[in-house]
Amino acid sequence: MSQLPHRIEHDLLGDRAVPAEAYYGVHTLRAVENFPISGTPISIYPELVRALAAIKQAAALTNRDLGLLDARLCDVIVRACEEIRAGALHEHFVVDVIQGGAGTSTNMNANEVIANRALELLGHGKGEYAHLHPNEHVNMSQSTNDVYPTSLKLAGYVGVHQLIDAMQILREAFGDKAREFADVLKMGRTQLQDAVPMTLGQEFSTYEEMLGEDIARLREAALLICEINLGATAIGTGINAHPDYAGLVRQHLAAITGIPVLTAPNLVEATQDCGSFVQLSGVLKRVAVKLSKVCNDLRLLSSGPRAGLGEINLPPRQAGSSIMPGKVNPVIPEVVNQIAFEVIGNDVTISFAAEAGQLQLNAFEPIIAHSLFKSVAHLRAGCLTLAERCVRGITANRELLRRSVENSIGLVTALNPYIGYANATEIAQEALITGGSVYELVLQKKLLTREQLDQILKPEVLTQPRPPIGLK
Structure with a gap:
């Protein structure tokens, strides 16, 4: 076989054969061999690849401005980075998302792909590093220890705002339903027991409000990850970087990405600290927990169709059973629960990875990145799926909801101001014993007329603070 x-290509461990057409080099090749962990390459996160290219582009421009990098080499590095940011060569970012080395393999993968594409632009072959070197030129004034965390923050910032957009779509879907159901009276519940009347619109408006609150918290968390340590190099002292490098590279990076990055005031602290990732993850957990609670509600409210609550109908999406004909399950809320x-x-x-950092560096940022990006991406997909495949198609069983109010023991709380506590208690006890309707018992005992009851049962009377109305 040929x-x-x-x-x-050669590295400190010796010579290795690299596929001729590969834009990556020997460091990447060894990383692929050393980390056959998840089978998932870093290219699964295109925003991370684009972030790495943006950092290398900003670094090249900064080194050129400082007189450290030849303008011709800068030009081809920038052109290669712009191609990658536009989506080219992502398939050559092949190292596993889970890797040892604090992200060095990811940084070297980027250095090698950019260097080999830049060599082509110069008219040289891949691997002819005497003309343009991955470490000496593409990685000039940098270390993995400032490039990698900065790339995570850039990618995270973009991802969070994509998630916010998806959450806004879901929020609007719940808002539309809140307005559609504004006049649908139902019983509220506490501890799964009848409480007092409310409208289905009020129930759905809480989901709209919840998402709005979480969007605000995500925006706050996104601002925290705008603080970067680029220019810190190895541990934050800035060794091998020009004194003006950190400030200038930040300016170039902000211009390239449109992200309002700020240089951390203490680069030694910023190089070892993963607090902003912990904070962002905590907010993502908050979103997940609350979103899962909403999905629990949707599943419960739609339970049935005849032996459950059956207050709302979720749009049917697929057959629910291989053995039970006609069964349809709430599959969209279920998948969002699992995302949560x-x-x-x-x-x-x-949390564990951030805590495990030691001294001047956290070696476990790859698993932080993988976990964070999965959370962002899956929550985004879950919000869009829930909005389009579920919430927008929800309908209300209006008559069932109305009857549940009239039959509920909880209705006596609303009637208490009109018939008195003693009468209300007697009605509640009799309804429990006989299974009778509170509405009908009040009529039978001539405590109120049907017209008066219907007047009290108007949603605007039952579901907002106000003194007892004057009955006609």
């Missing part, structure tokens, strides 16, 4: 074309469970687990992973 051997595939290859080129020979994953996000909560990811938060635990991130």
Whole structure:
């Protein structure tokens, strides 16, 4: 069998054959061999790849401005980075998302792909590093220890805002339903027991409000990850970087990405601290927990269709059973519940990884990145799916809801101001014993007329603070 074309590259461990057409090099090759962990390459996160390219582009421009990098080399590095940011060559970012080395393999993968594409632009072959080197030129004035966390923050910032957009779509879907159901009277429940009347619109408006609150918390968390340590190099002292490098590279990076990045005031602290990732993960967990609670509600309210609550109908999406004909399950809320469970687990992973940092560096940022990006991406997909495949198609069983109010023992609380506490208690006890309707018992005992009861049972009377109305 003939051997595939290859080129020979050298590192401190010796020579290796690299596929001739690969834009990555020997460091990436060894990382692929060393970390056969998840089978998932970093290219699964395109925003991370774009962030790495943006950092390398900003670094090249800064080194050129400071007289450290030849303008011709800067030009081809920038062109290669712009191609990657536009979506090219992502398939050559092949190292596993879970890796040892604090992200060095990811940084070297980026350095090698950019260097080899830049060499092509210069008219040289891949691997001819004497003309343009991954470490000496593409990685100039940098370390993995400032490039990698900065790339995570840039990618995280973009991802969070994509999640916010999806949450806004879901929020609007719940808001539309809140307005549609504004006049639908139902019984509220506490501890799964009848409480007092409310409208279905009020119930759905809480989901709208919840999402609005969480969007605000995510915006706050996104601002925290705008603080970067680029220019810190190895441990935050800025060794091998020009004194003006950190400030200038931040300006270039902000211009390239449009993200309002700020240089951390203490780069030694910023290089070892993962607090902003912990904070963001905590907010994502908050979103997940509350979203899962909403899905629990939707599943419960739609339970049935005849032996459950059956207050609302979720749009049917697929057959629910291989054995029970006609069964339809709440599959969309169920998948969002599972996303929430994953996000909560990811938060635990991130917390342990952040805590495990030692001295001047946290070596476990790859698992932080993988966990964080999964949480963001899956929550985004879950919000869009819930909005489009479930919430927008929800309908209300209006008559059932009305009857549940009239039959509920909880109705006596609303009638108490009109018939008195003693009468209300007697009605409640009799309804419980006989199974009779509170509405009908009040009529039978001539405590109120049907017209008066209907007047009291208007949603605007029952579901907002106001003194007892004057009955006609």
